Amino acid sequence: MANDQQNSDTSRMATETLRNVRINQVGYLLAAAKHATVVTSATTPLTWQLRDVSSTVVASGTTTVFGHDATSGDHVHSVDFSAYQQPGEGFTLQAGDDISHPFRISTDIYRQLKYDALAYFYHNRSGIPIEMPYAGGEQWTRPAGHLDVPPNKGDTNVPCAPDTGRSYELDVSGGWYDAGDHGKYVVNAGISLWTLLNQYERATYYGSTATFADGTMNIPERNNGVPDLLDEARWELDFLLKMQVPEGQPQAGMAHHKMHDAAWTGLPISPEQDPQQRYLRPPSTAATLNLAATAAQAARIWKEIDPAYSQRCQRAAERAWQAALAQPQVYAPHSDSTGGGPYGDTELGDEFYWAAAELYTTTRATEYQRFIRQSPYYLQVPTTFGPNSVPAMTWGTTQALGTITLATVRDDEHNMEAEAARQSIVDAANVFVGILDQQGYRVPFDPGPTGKYAWGSNSFVLNNLIILALAYDFTEDAIYLNAVVDGMDYILGCNALDKSYVSGYGVNPLQNPHHRFWAHQLDPRFPPVPPGAVSGGPNSSVQDPYAQSIGLAGCAAQKCYVDHIESYSTNEVAINWNAPLAWVTAFLDEQAHSMTNAAEPQP
Numbered sequence: 001m002a003n004d005q006q007n008s009d010t011s012r013m014a015t016e017t018l019r020n021v022r023i024n025q026v027g028y029l030l031a032a033a034k035h036a037t038v039v040t041s042a043t044t045p046l047t048w049q050l051r052d053v054s055s056t057v058v059a060s061g062t063t064t065v066f067g068h069d070a071t072s073g074d075h076v077h078s079v080d081f082s083a084y085q086q087p088g089e090g091f092t093l094q095a096g097d098d099i100s101h102p103f104r105i106s107t108d109i110y111r112q113l114k115y116d117a118l119a120y121f122y123h124n125r126s127g128i129p130i131e132m133p134y135a136g137g138e139q140w141t142r143p144a145g146h147l148d149v150p151p152n153k154g155d156t157n158v159p160c161a162p163d164t165g166r167s168y169e170l171d172v173s174g175g176w177y178d179a180g181d182h183g184k185y186v187v188n189a190g191i192s193l194w195t196l197l198n199q200y201e202r203a204t205y206y207g208s209t210a211t212f213a214d215g216t217m218n219i220p221e222r223n224n225g226v227p228d229l230l231d232e233a234r235w236e237l238d239f240l241l242k243m244q245v246p247e248g249q250p251q252a253g254m255a256h257h258k259m260h261d262a263a264w265t266g267l268p269i270s271p272e273q274d275p276q277q278r279y280l281r282p283p284s285t286a287a288t289l290n291l292a293a294t295a296a297q298a299a300r301i302w303k304e305i306d307p308a309y310s311q312r313c314q315r316a317a318e319r320a321w322q323a324a325l326a327q328p329q330v331y332a333p334h335s336d337s338t339g340g341g342p343y344g345d346t347e348l349g350d351e352f353y354w355a356a357a358e359l360y361t362t363t364r365a366t367e368y369q370r371f372i373r374q375s376p377y378y379l380q381v382p383t384t385f386g387p388n389s390v391p392a393m394t395w396g397t398t399q400a401l402g403t404i405t406l407a408t409v410r411d412d413e414h415n416m417e418a419e420a421a422r423q424s425i426v427d428a429a430n431v432f433v434g435i436l437d438q439q440g441y442r443v444p445f446d447p448g449p450t451g452k453y454a455w456g457s458n459s460f461v462l463n464n465l466i467i468l469a470l471a472y473d474f475t476e477d478a479i480y481l482n483a484v485v486d487g488m489d490y491i492l493g494c495n496a497l498d499k500s501y502v503s504g505y506g507v508n509p510l511q512n513p514h515h516r517f518w519a520h521q522l523d524p525r526f527p528p529v530p531p532g533a534v535s536g537g538p539n540s541s542v543q544d545p546y547a548q549s550i551g552l553a554g555c556a557a558q559k560c561y562v563d564h565i566e567s568y569s570t571n572e573v574a575i576n577w578n579a580p581l582a583w584v585t586a587f588l589d590e591q592a593h594s595m596t597n598a599a600e601p602q603p
Contacts, residue, residue: 259278493507
């Protein structure tokens with residue numbers, strides 16, 4: 001169950017007055033950095049006071065004047081109260097005449113959130129009923145979607161679209177719905193699946209997998225002898241394997257780029273009520289490499305858990321790799337956007353490098369080692385926006401995924417790549433740390449020379465936090481750990497809108513994401529969003545009509561956002577955004593006790 005603050009009345013949260021003292025509305029870890037941002041026109045420092053639940057002043061100091069913050073348009077000061085390390089509820093921070101929302105200081109800030117972030121994937125499963133006791137509440141239960149039960153046309157025998165010149169059908173049931181719609185896309189599934197599997201591998205080598213052991217998550221597969229995190233990941237992996245073109249068909253071994261409805265469905269609609277015909281769209285090299293990479297990653301993870309499944313994954317990965325080498329420039333057109341997103345990508349060198357890195361790590365075959373060493377993307381971790389990259393990774397920029405795998409999976413016999421990859425990650429983390437003091441809200445994300453935030457900006461922040469967390473794993477330097485904390489402060493309320501972008505968490509949380517089933521705002525017969533979903537967040541381009549209609553065009557980057565179901569460009573949810581939220585919150589919860597122990601005086 002989420003804590004009392006998270007379960008507070010949603011109508012109260014909807015009307016909560018914005019505060020000029022911006023804090024992490026969920027709270028602060030006991031022994032980590034504790035920063036706040038104050039919106040004020042004052043040009044000289046202000047006195048700040050930290051008060052406990054009885055209004056007793058327990059710490060005080062003066063603010064640091066930051067000045068004009070370009071991405072928000074705000075004039076701000078900063079507060080650092082990191083030195084205070086006593087637990088409690090109901091703290092408030094006052095600066096001048098302004099007072100923050102109440103917050104906690106504790107070691108368990110992220111303990112439930114890491115599970116709720118993963119519950120997002122169960123809620124968005126296709127081909128299985130979402131039911132109690134796994135749904136978290138009766139309002140979130142629903143029948144299985146797209147299983148050939150009318151009015152569904154179903155996903156067990158989906159034909160190739162008429163304009164593809166193909167006549168076969170495939171069973172592509174299962175998997176996760178990609179975002180607010182009911183489409184399933186291999187290229188976005190790839191990074192999402194990889195992130196959950198990397199969360200498991202990172203915990204294997206640098207932390208503990210006990211948190212996600214069998215029986216720890218509220219999913220139907222619990223108590224089957226397999227770690228629950230892997231059970232959830234396998235639901236998506238099985239879908240990806242089904243998307244591979246079978247032998248005897250044109251482009252055998254490649255992967256279909258995506259599958260979705262013939263036309264966009266309206267809001268709201270539950271998955272089992274979708275009446276449209278579903279179609280397979282043509283294969284692409286990008287999708288094929290996503291399959292090769294994630295299947296290779298899975299092959300090594302399941303090697304001891306399920307040897308037969310591991311072998312199946314490795315065969316699929318190697319078959320996909322060979323198919324991609326034979327057809328390296330089969331692109332999904334940007335124009336293919338009727339009924340589903342196009343996910344177009346014409347720069348695939350990063351995907352080739354990522355897939356080769358996964359295959360090399362799994363097989364240690366010299367052919368893959370030669371390939372990655374010759375790649376122009378070798379050991380890269382992007383830190384800025386460029387012609388073919390974004391910081392640090394997204395569905396279309398994947399070289400960092402290969403570098404992270406090379407750095408994370410320990411193998412004493414193949415340590416050359418590992419050490420160099422770790423250094424690349426630390427170098428990238430240093431860039432992100434350097435950004436903190438340049439941002440009024442201490443968010444380790446630089447939008448680049450345009451100053452604009454991109455679609456899904458919160459995912460850019462969260463993926464940067466993965467890089468910072470890994471740098472801490474590799475160096476044990478607290479500067480990286482505290483930068484992760486600062487980034488989560490932004491996501492959970494220390495931002496220009498005084499907004500927690502995560503549902504169910506904070507005083508002013510995400511409430512109305514663009515989602516066809518979590519559509520209570522449009523129709524009270526549909527449920528609100530469950531806890532643990534992260535919004536895409538501010539988007540300077542504000543492509544949707546609703547955001548445009550309320551005058552967001554031309555807004556300061558951090559303020560290009562509205563919590564409304566019709567604002568798909570700022571308030572959609574997606575699997576590739578919740579995956580890094582799950583990764584980062586699990587990391588922070590794991591570190592909470594070690595930070596506390598390190599802060600205790602030594603005899």
